[in-house]
Amino acid sequence: MTLLALNPLVSPDPGLFIWSTIAFVLLFFLLSKFAWKPIVKALDERERSIEDALTKAEMAKEELSKLTNENEQLLKQARGERDEILKEAKILKDQIVHDAKNLAQIESSKMIEKARHEIHNQKIAALEDIKNQVATLSLDIATKILRKQFEDQKKQQALVTDLVETIELN
C-alpha cells in the first residue's frame, strides 16, 4: 500500500473511476441494445442463410447429377433403340432385296422358259411346214419325173411285165 500511496500513477483517481463507470455502463447498454444485438443477430442469420444456401446448392448439384445421369441413361437407351431399329431395317431391306431378286429370277426364268417353249413350237411348226413343202415339192418332182418316164409306151410295158414277173402267184 505504501507503494500505491507513493506514486500518483498507480493510485486510482476516484473522479475518473466514477465517471468511467457511469460512461462504460451507459456505453455497454447503448451498444448492446442498438449495435451488438442487431449485429450479432444479423451475423447469425447470415451464417445460417449461407449454410442453408450451401446445403441447397449441394442438393441441387446432386439433383443435377442425378438428372444428368438419367439423361445419359435415356440417351444410351435411345441410342440402343436407334441401333436396334437400324439393324432391323437393314435386315428388312436385305430381306426385301433378296425377295425381289428371287422373284425376278423366277419371273425371268419363267419367261425364258416360255420363250424357249415358243421357239420350240415355232421351230416344230416351221419344220412341219418345211416337211409339207418338201413333200409337195417331192411329189411334184416325182410326178413330173414319172410323167416323163412313162411318156414312152414301151417303158410302161416293160415295167408292167417286170412287175408281173415278180409277182408269184401262190
Add this chain to the structure above:
Amino acid sequence: MDLSHIFNSKKVLVAVFYAVFAFSSFSSFAKAQQQELATTSEHEAIESLTEEEEEDITKIILHHISDAHDWQFWGHGDHRVALPLPVILWTDKGLVTFMSNKYPHNEKGTTVFEEDGQSLVNYHGKYYYPSNTKNKEGQYLELDESHMPTNAQPLDLSITKNVVSMFISMGLLLVIFISIARTYKKREGKAPKGLQSLLEPVILFIRDDVAKPQLGYRYAAFMPYLLTVFFFVWINNLLGLIPLFPGGANLTGNIAITLMLALCTFILTTINGNKNYWGHVFKPHVPWWLYPLMIPVEIIGLFTKPIALTIRLFANITAGHILILALISLIFILKSVFVAGVAIPFVLFINVIELVVGFIQAFIFTILSALFIGMAIEEHVEH
C-alpha cells in the same frame, strides 16, 4: 465435455503466466518510479541547471501520461494553449464548479483561490484544501518526505482530459457501431460493405476465437460485454497513440479505467459463478487438512485475477507512452538536433509496435475476461 481438460490446464497456465508477468512488470515499473522520485528529490537539493532540465523531462513525461484538468495543446507558462475543462469538486462546503482556466495556471501550490466560499490550492493538477500557513517553499501545503501533500482533498468529479477523451471514444464507438448495425439491417443477408466489412472480421474474431472457446455454448449472453470491452479498450489504445487532439489522452494507461474494466469482469464473474465455481473455492479438490492453506489461496485467487487485469493493461499502455516520450526527450536531454535522426525512427518503430500492442492488449483483456467468466460458468466435470 472432453475439451474442458485441456481447457483447465490451459487456463491455469495462462492465469499463472499472466499473474507472474503482470507482477514482474508492475514491480519493475514501480521500482523505476521510485528511483525517478528519488533522483528528483536529489536534484532539487543540488539545483544545477542541466539536472533541473532532466528533472523537468521526467516531470513532463509523467505530466503527459497522467490526467489533467485541461487539454494542453502546446506552450508553457504564459504561452500555454489549452482547452479549458469544467472542474467539479465535492467539497466540505458542497458542490464547487468552475472552468479550469478561471484561475491563473499554477500547479505549484503557491496560490490559494476561493470558489463558492471554498478555498482551494492546485498542486500538480490536483486540488487540495490549503494549509493555513505557507511551508518553507511558499506552498500552502504540507508535503511528506516523498513530496506528496498530506492535505485533505475534495472529491474530484471534474470532467478531466481523460473523461473528455472517454466521451469522445464513446461517441465514436456509438456512431461507428450503430451505423454498422443499421447497415446490417439494411443489407440483410448481403455481403458486408465498407466499414462493416472492415470490422466484421474483428467481431467474428471476438465471437469465434474469444467467446466460443472460453464460454462454450453459453457464449451469446456475454458477447455484448466482451465486444464492448474489446472495442472500448482498442479504440482508446489507438486514440492514445494520436499525439494531437482528440487523441493522446492515455486513457487505457490510467489505472482508474483499467480498474473499472477489471471490476466489471470481476462482478460478472462473481454473479455468474455457479456451484461448481464456488465449490472450487471453498471445497477444493485436495485432502481436507490442506483446506486451511488452499481456501485462503483460492480466495486470494479470486481477487488477483482482476488485479492482474488492471495492472497488465495499465502497465503496458503506460510503458508504451513513456517509451515514446522518453525517446523524443532524448533530443532535449542530449541537446542536439541530430539525435532526432536516431530518435525519430525509433519513435516511429515503437509507435508501430504500439499499434500492435494496442490491439493485442485489447484482445488479451477480452480473452482473459472471457476466460475468467468461462471458469465461473463452467459445468461440473468429473476429474
